[in-house]
Amino acid sequence: MVMIEDIELESLINEVYEYYGFDFGSYSRASLKRRVNRIYELDGFTHFEEFLSKVRSDSEYYKHMVDEITVNVTEMFRDPSFYTVIRNQILPLLGSKPFIRLWHAGCSTGEEVYSVAILLKEAGLLHKSLIYATDINAKVLETAKKGIFPLRMMKEYSENYRDSGGKEDFSNYYTANYGIAKFNEELSQKMVFSQHNLVSDTSFNEFDLIFCRNVLIYFDNDLQKRAINLFDESLSMLGFLALGTKETIKYSISQSKYKQVEKEKIWRKIK
Amino acid sequence: MEKDQINPDFKVLIIGGSAGSLNALMQILPQLPVIKTLAVVIVLHRKSTDDQTLEELIKLKVRSNVKPVEDKVPLLPGFIYIAPSNYHLLFEKNNVLSLDTSEKVNYSRPSIDVSFESAAEVYKGKLAGILLSGSNADGTAGLKAIKNEGGTIIVQDPNSAEMPFMPNHAIQNTTPDYVLNIQEILQYILSIDK
Numbered sequence: 367m368v369m370i371e372d373i374e375l376e377s378l379i380n381e382v383y384e385y386y387g388f389d390f391g392s393y394s395r396a397s398l399k400r401r402v403n404r405i406y407e408l409d410g411f412t413h414f415e416e417f418l419s420k421v422r423s424d425s426e427y428y429k430h431m432v433d434e435i436t437v438n439v440t441e442m443f444r445d446p447s448f449y450t451v452i453r454n455q456i457l458p459l460l461g462s463k464p465f466i467r468l469w470h471a472g473c474s475t476g477e478e479v480y481s482v483a484i485l486l487k488e489a490g491l492l493h494k495s496l497i498y499a500t501d502i503n504a505k506v507l508e509t510a511k512k513g514i515f516p517l518r519m520m521k522e523y524s525e526n527y528r529d530s531g532g533k534e535d536f537s538n539y540y541t542a543n544y545g546i547a548k549f550n551e552e553l554s555q556k557m558v559f560s561q562h563n564l565v566s567d568t569s570f571n572e573f574d575l576i577f578c579r580n581v582l583i584y585f586d587n588d589l590q591k592r593a594i595n596l597f598d599e600s601l602s603m604l605g606f607l608a609l610g611t612k613e614t615i616k617y618s619i620s621q622s623k624y625k626q627v628e629k630e631k632i633w634r635k636i637k
Numbered sequence: 638m639e640k641d642q643i644n645p646d647f648k649v650l651i652i653g654g655s656a657g658s659l660n661a662l663m664q665i666l667p668q669l670p671v672i673k674t675l676a677v678v679i680v681l682h683r684k685s686t687d688d689q690t691l692e693e694l695i696k697l698k699v700r701s702n703v704k705p706v707e708d709k710v711p712l713l714p715g716f717i718y719i720a721p722s723n724y725h726l727l728f729e730k731n732n733v734l735s736l737d738t739s740e741k742v743n744y745s746r747p748s749i750d751v752s753f754e755s756a757a758e759v760y761k762g763k764l765a766g767i768l769l770s771g772s773n774a775d776g777t778a779g780l781k782a783i784k785n786e787g788g789t790i791i792v793q794d795p796n797s798a799e800m801p802f803m804p805n806h807a808i809q810n811t812t813p814d815y816v817l818n819i820q821e822i823l824q825y826i827l828s829i830d831k
């Protein structure tokens with residue numbers, strides 16, 4: 367396996383910032399290095415200078431590189447027990463509001479967004495919800511908009527759905543066709559997709575429930591802090607922030623402002 | 638944590654295994670006194686839905702503290718860390734662990750290769766890697782990386798392994814420093830925890 371050097375990775379980060387203004391400087395190095403290595407190898411480069419000059423001179427290639435080095439792996443109802451808590455504890459608390467605003471930051475191809483839309487629908491809340499779903503990667507947002515996922519994943523997803531407390535026939539939510547599952551338009555009607563960069567963009571609305579799952583793991587502590595503060599600015603009083611099962615706000619924001627929902631990675635803004 | 642605060646004896650032991658390895662660990666870990674200078678990291682193939690069962694099981698059997706692995710937890714001597722299910726476990730240069738949800742490697746997440754390779758880059762000669770029982774080729778490339786960076790590699794004696802495929806695959810494709818049975822692995826760990 368080819369291995370790029372640490373110093374080469376740093377020069378890539380610098381050049382990308384200089385030429386395109388995108389700052390990978392606060393991304394966790396271990397994962398970033400693996401990802402850069404991977405695309406360097408996949409695209410058949412043998413000299414780092416060559417790779418660097420391609421990134422510099424070819425903006426299409428640069429975009430492709432960014433799409434490839436961000437990790438977009440996602441699932442519907444990943445961690446079923448997390449969705450059980452959203453279903454049984456969080457949504458009932460939001461249900462009394464006249465209008466519910468949700469934000470999925472780093473939504474990738476949208477599996478998480480459709481999962482939550484299903485919960486909202488089953489709670490009878492979808493009609494009064496507005497779901498913003500954002501990512502830096504334009505390509506994944508295209509897929510998310512379409513609501514088309516591989517059919518072969520549906521067995522696992524319907525099991526996850528059931529484990530999360532779902533009682534319906536999961537296959538009612540999509541139409542199967544030539545290896546793909548197209549999720550019902552009813553679910554996507556209330557979704558708004560747009561590009562948003564947690565490194566540099568600001569708050570754009572106020573939300574009752576923000577999901578940012580398995581995105582912060584790619585950031586160092588400083589950038590995690592920035593993102594958490596951005597969520598803090600974007601949360602309504604008594605709103606909820608939901609992170610991935612191995613992520614925490616502990617190192618990023620004053621603990622007195624938030625109350626954790628039991629042992630879940632869900633925090634309620636109380637100040 | 639700053640580099641200069643770290644005990645010069647600090648070493649990392651990383652243990653990887655698949656089918657049959659839990660059994661081997663359950664024979665080794667209970668006999669281990671409280672570890673001192675060593676940080677022990679365990680990467681086992683496990684079900685993606687297994688939340689905490691493995692952690693609970695191991696906690697019951699060890700005298701040392703098991704630190705729950707979350708993103709960016711410091712890696713400290715005297716503690717045992719277990720790679721969580723459905724994430725790859727990586728090592729950062731500033732002595733913290735980080736997690737990654739990228740594609741499975743060798744059909745596995747956590748993958749032993751991914752963690753071994755990442756640990757090798759950071760801990761070089763201060764790393765020892767042990768590969769236990771399993772019926773998958775994961776771990777071999779990782780052992781190679783550890784060896785290349787100057788670390789020590791140990792493979793469970795296939796004769797003592799419930800599933801000899803994984804150790805055999807490693808023995809055929811690397812040059813292990815030691816091939817050891819379960820009791821010898823315990824002795825080895827005791828000998829490096831000074």
Ligand SMILES: C[S@@+](CC[C@H](N)C(=O)[O-])C[C@H]1O[C@@H](n2cnc3c(N)ncnc32)[C@H](O)[C@@H]1O
Pocket residue numbers: 436437438439440441444471472473474475478500501502503506562563564565578579580581584610738
């Ligand atoms: C592993 S996916 C998480 C998907 C989903 N939330 C889940 O937990 O399954 C991480 C996503 O974060 C996005 N991402 C990475 N850096 C970002 C940034 N600076 N701003 C916004 N999104 C980012 C990636 O493009 C990717 O789609």
